[in-house]
Amino acid sequence: MxxxxxxxxxxxxxxxxxxxxxxxxxxxxxxxxxxxxxxxxxxxxxxxxxxxxxxxxxxxxxxxxxxxxxxLPAPDGALTDAIHASLSALDTHDSDGTSPSGTAPPPGRGSSSGAAPPVRPPPVEADAQAAEARAAMARVAFAAAREGSGLPIPRLATTPQIGEDYVLIPQPLVSPRDLAVLWRRYRRSTRHGPRTELDLAATLRERCRRGLLCQPVCRPRRSNSARLLILADASPSMDPWRPFLATLAESLPLGRLGQAEVHYFNNLPRRQLFATPGLAKAAERDEILRRHAGAGLLVVSDAGSARGVLNRRRALQTATFLEDARKFCPTAVWLNPMPRSRWAGTTAGLIADGPVRMLPLDAAHLLRAIDILRGNK
Missing domain, CATH: 1.10.40 (Ribonucleotide Reductase Protein R1; domain 1)
Incomplete structure (x- = not known):
């Protein structure tokens, strides 16, 4: 088997x-x-x-x-009959002790003749025909004719010896809950809105200054005013990480940020960015950057390391974009889903040497990226 x-x-x-x-x-x-x-x-x-x-x-x-x-279409009956006939002929020749070409097998040690006659090797053409017949049989036949019913589903008696671990069920790089916790770590507390919170220190000062307190002094409540702009690469090389990008977008409302948006690009953030991973609903890149002036910038892309290519023109264009983006977004981080060992000799290696910090994409480095966006270099 x-x-x-x-x-x-x-x-x-x-x-x-x-x-x-x-x-x-x-x-x-x-x-x-x-x-x-x-x-x-x-x-x-x-x-x-x-x-x-x-x-x-x-x-x-x-x-x-x-x-x-x-x-799935069934194989042609004439083809399967011809293949069965060819294989049966081969089995018959083997059982008779003769090769398909008709040559007799060499005598054993008990033969009465003094010297064994030379055995002529089978023609290459016959071997090719036999191999072709077996290959065709493997494509259309399923197994030997034997049926079983009423028995339990077989299971392996022991665990197979596999040298490496293979995870065939998709698992997120970072769970939505962990992403929500990370977003809540990104905070810039400011006071704005209606004055609904008691300012105890100001109230005491007013009481001491006037000697009479008509009404307490209130102030606006603290709220998170941190803003985040995420630019995600939706090129074909990022297809293995499409589920993570979807989880990333779904987790942003759970972070209670002041403002957070995700826009997509193909390989390089050019003049236009897109609102969906399918690169639809285009908008001007500079307009988006101006609207998010002062926000933190998070770029998610393999930067060419997934294909292992080095494109100096792409690296220069990316460096130009990052310089323009930092005029609007002073803090920026680049997250690369490929391991750091795959960056060398690729476009990602050149971009990593630029002004924006590039980190691998996992929970620990995502936490480090949040700290950088908060201003902790």
Whole structure:
């Protein structure tokens, strides 16, 4: 039994992952073990029932698996018959002790002849035909004809020995709750609004000055006036971090900031910024910077390190943008989702040497970024 799933089940496994079904390494290995024990053999219906039993945990997932088998076209019967005939002929020749080309096998040690005649190697063309037949068989056949029913779903007896940890279920870099706590750390308390809070010191001074207090002295309550402008890269190289960008935008209202907005760009903040990750609803970049004058600037981008390329022109244009942005936003931080070891020799390495601090994207460095935005260098 092979250590990989047949092509049909492998394609189904990848389709389930693409639709967000939480199947992992253990489910993959369970499929291999089930085929080894004889489940799902015989026809496509048996294979579909096995996939439903192993990977269908809800009605929606079971419908997705069934739809996969219904939509996928079945192989041509003439093709499968020809492949079965070719393989049967190969098996017959092997059982008769002759090679497909008709040459006799060499005699053993007990042969009466003194010297064994030289064995002529099989023609390359015959080997190529046999390999092609086996490859085609692997594409259209599922397994040997054996059916099992009424037995429990097989499970591995022991945990597989895997040298590395693979997390196939998406996990956020930073949870929404932790992001909300971090945003609340970014505070600039000021007093504005109606005078509803008692100012005890001013009241005592007024009482001592006049000797008579007509009414207490009040003052506005403290509120967080910190403002934040986030510019997020929505280019194809940032696709693995799209869920984090969505979580980032959803967590801003929980931070109780004075003002917070997210705008998107493609690789480089050019003259226009966009209101959605799909780069729709464009607005002038300079107008957005003027509207957020005095706010903290947070840029989230891999800066070319995800593809491992070095683009000096992009680095110069980014440096020019950062110089212009700091005229409106004195405090700025760049968050790079790629690890620091991947920055060297890329555009990110040149940008990191610029005037804006570049940090990796994780909870600890995000906390450090908030401190920088607060003015703690």
């Amino acid at each position: 092979s250590h990989t799933l047949p092509p049909l089940l492998l394609g189904l496994f990848r389709e389930l992952k693409a639709h967000g079904v939480p199947v992992g390494v253990r489910d993959y290995l369970d499929g291999i073990e089930a085929l080894r024990l004889g489940f799902g053999h015989g026809d496509r219906a048996a294979l579909r029932d096995l996939a439903v039993a192993l990977w269908g945990r809800s009605d929606e997932e079971r419908r997705l698996i069934s739809r996969w088998f219904d939509v």
